[in-house]
Amino acid sequence: MRARRVGAEYPGAMAEDLDELGERAVTAARALARARRAAKDAFLTGAAALLEERREEVLAANAQDVAAAETAGADATALDRLRLTPARVAQMAEGLRAVAAQADPVGEVVAGWVLPNGLRVSQVRVPLGVVGVVYENRPNVTADAAALAVKAGNAVVLRGSSAAARSNGQIVELLRLAAAKAGLPEDAVLAVPPGDHETVRAFLQLPVLDCLVPRGGRQLLAAVRQYATVPTIIDGEGNCHVYVDRAADLAMAEAIVVNAKTQRPSVCNAAETLLVHAEVAETFLPRVAAALQGVELVGDERVRRILPGVGPASEEDFAQEFLGPKLAVGVVDDLEQAMAHIARYSTGHSEAIVTEDLRAAERFLAEVDAAAVLVNASTRFVDGGELGLGAEIGISTQKLHVRGPMGLRALTSVKYQIRGEGQVRS
Numbered sequence: 001m002r003a004r005r006v007g008a009e010y011p012g013a014m015a016e017d018l019d020e021l022g023e024r025a026v027t028a029a030r031a032l033a034r035a036r037r038a039a040k041d042a043f044l045t046g047a048a049a050l051l052e053e054r055r056e057e058v059l060a061a062n063a064q065d066v067a068a069a070e071t072a073g074a075d076a077t078a079l080d081r082l083r084l085t086p087a088r089v090a091q092m093a094e095g096l097r098a099v100a101a102q103a104d105p106v107g108e109v110v111a112g113w114v115l116p117n118g119l120r121v122s123q124v125r126v127p128l129g130v131v132g133v134v135y136e137n138r139p140n141v142t143a144d145a146a147a148l149a150v151k152a153g154n155a156v157v158l159r160g161s162s163a164a165a166r167s168n169g170q171i172v173e174l175l176r177l178a179a180a181k182a183g184l185p186e187d188a189v190l191a192v193p194p195g196d197h198e199t200v201r202a203f204l205q206l207p208v209l210d211c212l213v214p215r216g217g218r219q220l221l222a223a224v225r226q227y228a229t230v231p232t233i234i235d236g237e238g239n240c241h242v243y244v245d246r247a248a249d250l251a252m253a254e255a256i257v258v259n260a261k262t263q264r265p266s267v268c269n270a271a272e273t274l275l276v277h278a279e280v281a282e283t284f285l286p287r288v289a290a291a292l293q294g295v296e297l298v299g300d301e302r303v304r305r306i307l308p309g310v311g312p313a314s315e316e317d318f319a320q321e322f323l324g325p326k327l328a329v330g331v332v333d334d335l336e337q338a339m340a341h342i343a344r345y346s347t348g349h350s351e352a353i354v355t356e357d358l359r360a361a362e363r364f365l366a367e368v369d370a371a372a373v374l375v376n377a378s379t380r381f382v383d384g385g386e387l388g389l390g391a392e393i394g395i396s397t398q399k400l401h402v403r404g405p406m407g408l409r410a411l412t413s414v415k416y417q418i419r420g421e422g423q424v425r426s
């Protein structure tokens, strides 16, 4: 059965239907698995240069996406995620170059040993093959995902948000041009045209996908759980907490909370809930409230006794990822209660404690079940670029086969290479 028809006119679609798109990706993946590091790096640095040279075209396409989103009534969060600026395009180019600077994971020997019968066994890193990505309305993801997938020797099939259709189309065109210039198959980067969710559902079942990375909110993840038949690595929402312990340096805590909440509130690693130990609540809450200018605070009863102007926080507020200038605040009696609250509401993304108490810090690191746990640092650091991975294809909120920011190695598997001299099993 042929899969759903796709719009071949969309940049990078180049096919009548998803099956044909998949076949093109498989052909490209075979060539990419053999590609040398020099060619892959030439693709990345070439794409960075093209992005800079043709920045105005990318920004013009993005301006059209932003205007359409405004007309459609998109909120400030959605617009912030969608909008490109010269600085954000420069960051995308920087990300491409950072991935080029990373070691090539393909061929890395992970482990090796010799058996008593003389067989030499090694476990070697290999590309996954064809990687699909369904992602939110941030156009930078187009470049980041393609960069990592191709450097790890994979072909990538991208399905960006419909809201970013023009921006992504422009970026995909540049990436394909850079691939051709570097002597790699153009089809290293392919795109599923946006526009409808039915095509996404068919994409979730495209047999040639070795791995699909869905990045998005609850609706997308529900669709993945219902329809996906290909292996997926879910990069889900971030209801991230900062817990200010009784042994916290309060100046440090203030700076971390403000950064985690306000540096870019629209992204998944921004803080959504602040928990404060009862012993420091009287001192810390007024201080942090004053520093969080422009952020709407909602709090539990104990918070509201200290900050009477703050509105009540509902159960739903503590469970919610606001992705905007709103923060739920609670007072807890101890570390135990803070961790219990986090266990109840966390989406398993990024959780932070601020404390000078080593035992509390170590317990938090060991016991909180999330993709990333931090001590005395902002949740905003949970990002591939910030953690030295060059970029990220997403932040896995599941446990298999990777967890947390996913860089090059996350887009590989391993295979056993076994060298013998005629051994047979008795």
Ligand SMILES: NC(=O)C1=CN([C@@H]2O[C@H](COP(=O)(O)OP(=O)(O)OC[C@H]3O[C@@H](n4cnc5c(N)ncnc54)[C@H](OP(=O)(O)O)[C@@H]3O)[C@@H](O)[C@H]2O)C=CC1
Residues within 6 Å of the ligand: 134, 135, 136, 137, 159, 160, 161, 162, 163, 194, 195, 196, 197, 198, 200, 201, 215, 216, 217, 218, 219, 220, 223, 234, 235, 236, 237, 238, 267, 268, 269, 321, 393, 394, 395, 396, 397
């Ligand atoms: N952990 C991580 O790395 C990441 C987490 N996120 C999380 O994603 C959320 C923000 O993303 P948001 O803007 O809501 O993006 P959405 O979840 O709305 O959309 C993401 C992608 O999924 C598609 N999609 C949405 N709903 C469905 C559906 N029912 N069936 C098929 N496809 C669907 C969209 O297509 P279309 O545009 O056509 O609707 C888009 O391409 C936040 O919760 C954030 O924390 C986001 C990115 C990375």
Ligand SMILES: N[C@@H](CCC(=O)OP(=O)(O)O)C(=O)O
Residues within 6 Å of the ligand: 136, 138, 266, 267, 268, 269, 380, 382, 383, 384, 392, 394, 395
């Ligand atoms: N990589 C990001 C965080 C993760 C992300 O992709 O954000 P989002 O699009 O909200 O899920 C950053 O800190 O820039």
